[in-house]
Amino acid sequence: MKLFLILMAMGVVTYGTRSLPLLALGRRRIPAPVRRFFRGFPVAVLAAFAAPLILAPEGTLQLGYHNLGLMAAFPTLAVALWTRSLVAAVFVGAVAMMLLRMFM
Amino acid sequence: MPIVFGYLPIAFAYGVLGRAAGIPLWGIVFMSVIVFAGSAQFIAVSLLDQGASAVTLVVTTLLVNLRHLLYSSALVPWVRGEKRGRLAWVAAELTDESFVLLSRVGEREGHLRFPFIAGLQGAAQLTWVVGSVIGGTVGSLVRDPVELGLDYALIAMFLGLLALQIRKWGDLVVAGVASVVSISMELAGADSYAVIVATLLAAGAGFFFNGAVSEEEEEAG
Numbered sequence: 001m002k003l004f005l006i007l008m009a010m011g012v013v014t015y016g017t018r019s020l021p022l023l024a025l026g027r028r029r030i031p032a033p034v035r036r037f038f039r040g041f042p043v044a045v046l047a048a049f050a051a052p053l054i055l056a057p058e059g060t061l062q063l064g065y066h067n068l069g070l071m072a073a074f075p076t077l078a079v080a081l082w083t084r085s086l087v088a089a090v091f092v093g094a095v096a097m098m099l100l101r102m103f104m
Numbered sequence: 105m106p107i108v109f110g111y112l113p114i115a116f117a118y119g120v121l122g123r124a125a126g127i128p129l130w131g132i133v134f135m136s137v138i139v140f141a142g143s144a145q146f147i148a149v150s151l152l153d154q155g156a157s158a159v160t161l162v163v164t165t166l167l168v169n170l171r172h173l174l175y176s177s178a179l180v181p182w183v184r185g186e187k188r189g190r191l192a193w194v195a196a197e198l199t200d201e202s203f204v205l206l207s208r209v210g211e212r213e214g215h216l217r218f219p220f221i222a223g224l225q226g227a228a229q230l231t232w233v234v235g236s237v238i239g240g241t242v243g244s245l246v247r248d249p250v251e252l253g254l255d256y257a258l259i260a261m262f263l264g265l266l267a268l269q270i271r272k273w274g275d276l277v278v279a280g281v282a283s284v285v286s287i288s289m290e291l292a293g294a295d296s297y298a299v300i301v302a303t304l305l306a307a308g309a310g311f312f313f314n315g316a317v318s319e320e321e322e323e324a325g
Contacts, residue, residue: 003131006158010148011138013166019195021177023188030177033311038170040278040310041303042143043269045168048302049147050262051283052290061291069259076260080267087113089267093260098253 068104072096110201111231118145119239121258124249125153129240136236140197140229144168146261153258160296167303175203182210183218190218197225274314282306 021030030038054069055061065071076093080086115136122132127149135145144165151161175198183191202225210216249255270276286302289295 002158003128003152004134006161007131007135007138009158009162010135010144010165013162014139014141014144014169014172015196017166017169017172018176018198019192021173021180022183022191022195025177025180029180030173035174036314037307037311038174039314040275040307041167041170043266043275043278044282044303044306044310045147045164045299046143046262046266046269047279047282048286048299048306049150049164050259050266052287052295052298053150053259053262055283056287056290059290061287069256072256072260073263076263077267080264084268086261086264086268087117089264090117090257090260093263094253094257096253097256097260098251101253 068097068100071100108227108231111228112235114142115232115235116239116242117257117261118142118149119236119241120243120246121146121239121254121261122149122236123240123243124246124254125149125258127152129237129244132240133233133236136229136233139165140232141165141169141172141199143265146258146265150258150262157296160299164299167300171200172198175200178203178207179210179216182206182214182216183221184215186218190222194218194221194225197229199225199228202228272314274310277313278306278310281309 054073055063055067057067057069062070072093075096076089079092080089083089118136119132122135123129135148139145139148147164147168148161151164176195179194179198183194186194205224206216206221209220246252246254266279270279282302282305285305286298289298289301294301
């Protein structure tokens, strides 16, 4: 029940971002400075979310080769940039992590 | 349609990872029906896995989906004169990918017909939901997700989403500021607000760093 309510709330806020301009904006446009501010949000949220998971996996900063998640990030990023394919990146990331756990 | 083929494997991955994070199958599928937003759904899987609060889940979803305001407002001139009920329907299934396609057609034709939009977006969401069902079902069969590196697949997905969204130096600055602020706050023990504060600061940095971008470029982003 709790999960259902959370998902409903997520759906409502998401629908708000999608529908507000189409239903309420009419001929007006979102002001340019606001658009400029919003533009960075997806990259910002993703980075803010992922960076601690990779660089500080156990609550402390780990920048050495003992941090397997950080090591696996290199092939993952390389494949993502090279193939432009999310599926390839996810596959390579998971396999890299599996191999690192087996051999390190 | 390429969008349909593109959604299937990603939705599949979402379903598998959702099960690995312990979300029930109905929750996985329901999220694809009611939220239907890639990045937000992957972040939600990770947050639910960490046992984050409802407020964190909803606020983070709002932040990552704010970009839809830009897409939605860019569509306005191309759907002028449509009934409100139809506009409400168009809004429900708007995504990054469908917006890119719609804006290409909109710029060429100067107008978008409702059946075209509804057909395109309906096919996209149907694919997304079907992929989630298949992924969630297969994910239920996986015994030990950690052994297969599946716990890392979610992080790899975030890295991939980031890599594909960084197109200019300004984006890199945004990612850098967000990472540094978020990690600093987590290390300082303020982790419940880390993502929100880091996002606002980083988007602000992007505001100044990106300077005046041309409107087309903004809308395509």
